[in-house]
Amino acid sequence: MRRNRTARRGLAAVAVALTLGLSLAACGGDSGDKPSPSASASTGDESAAAAADKAALAKVDVSWSDDKAPVVTLPSKPFSVTTPVIEVREPGKGAELKAGQSITIDFVAVSGADGKVAHDTTSTGPEPGTLGKGSVLDGLIGEKVGVRFVLAGPPQQGGTESTVIAGQIVDAKDAPTPAPGVTKAAGEAVPPVAGLPTVTLDANGKPSVTPVSTPAPTTLVAQPLIKGTGPVVTADQTLVVQYSLFLWDGTPVESSWESGQPATFALNAVIPGWTEGLAGQTVGSQVLLVVPPDKGYGASGQGDSIPPNSTLIFVVDILAAS
Template sequence: MRRPTIARRGIAATALALTLGLTLAACSGDSEDDASPTPSATSTADPAAEADEAAVAAITVTGDPGAEPVVTLPTTPFEVSTTVVKVLTPGTGETIEDGQQLTIQSVVVSGVDGSVAASTYTTTPDIVILDADLGDLHDTLVGEKVGARFVRTVPPQSADDPTSYVQVGEIVAATTIPSRASGTPVTPPAGLPTVTLDSDGKPTVAAATGAAPTTLVVQPLITGTGAPVTAEQTLTVNYDLSLWDGTAVTSTWDDGKPAQFALSSTIPGWQEGLVGQPVGSQVLLVVPPDKGYGAKASDTIPANSTLVYVVDILAAS
């Protein structure tokens, strides 16, 4: 799917970004000062998996809830060949539900020497949607409680990087995200693409006539009641993208799940057009080439295209 990004979060920018880029899975909780993961009671016929379970059980995690934990590996180099996910200590907050947006603080250590490879505690927490795409992380966290701390391993992903990693994370918050914009409808002026919504809020965009505008058009279609979006936030959105001539490009409604972007990583048309819009809004953006992908073709988008986005701002954090 064509995303409105110029550059996504770097794979080593945050702890979860690092491990998401490898293969995601997880586990939860630690409110004690010293905790070690408990191996799963489920036996396995795979000797490698059994060995990895035992290795994870020997990891020690210390530190108070809310603070960056100290992860001590039983030996270095620490190597695993499978992904293992374990609960350290359950949380005490609200129950985590499928499809919620999670705020996660985590630290990742390298199996080579136990050093910290990445940490959100020195940057900003990661924001993810808890759905089936997260694999074992999803399966483990659904039904846990906010405040849970988890440990998981990530085996080497290629011969070029034979490193195993260990992640310890804490679920800071779990928020139920609406599926569509809601608020006060706004009647747009004539001459813009026409947007109609089905019963689920999915937009259909009919092309406008005439020449495409040469400057960015920002037209609210629904004004939400949330806080205004700021430039440094990560947005959770549903969006539809088409070209000025009406050619459909992509839609998160077709994916069946919203998308998430650090607003600062998106095309200029998004950065300029969405800052200040209230969360909950639906915004029509008509993005000229110099605010989009410019003179270069991008996937199915021809060079020098004027882009038409319909964006539902579902959350910002």
């Protein structure tokens, strides 16, 4: 799954995921070298540009408070860097942060154009992330829970200024791991329901769908196809899944099966169709989700492959949850 498919909700997700290439609520598809726990996302000998970006980030002033959002003051406006950079401002005192962990982040994001706040999680709640996915956040591996940091990334999508984020890791936990040999749903098959797309599995378990000609439903459908015998999934958990995504007419969009690796993400950081449709299911299940636009990507769509107001079909195998 490309990182901005099922995951990412709100302005914060856009600022963090697109501008900085972070692995918040990572769902696979990440690329690039993994930085070492240092103040820069680059590895090996730093280029002159990376060194200059580190120096620029060091001049960003952050005033921290235990009960309010940090106040970020830029050294100049507009503010921009050419490479993703991260700097620890205050060490944490909790458990050590490790690769593969799911983390929770409190942060404020400001525009490099004018220094105005673009998003503040003190009003929306902390947001999830993942360490060890090749993002600039990997520079915090080896630090401790409670660490406070500031980071910035280069302009994206034709922009001219960076986004600057001041944040704190408030929690971390080990990501779930499927039981040995578990690569797909396993359990009791559930009889298909009339009026829904038909799902066919190949020898490895990868699904394909045969669409129906009837109008798409206007409410969320979460239909188990295989009923697993594991624990019940809750909305605050991190899941490991295999999934495939199709448009309502059966057009394939993307699939974790193509990479050979399942996807891991926080269930409270995905589109509402996933949060609502998978919470209450059991580990080991395969679930058919039919997601109407208001539970998916709405009138804006997503990139070139999900048009505006699309009804989406997901087939999801829940391999693990914690």
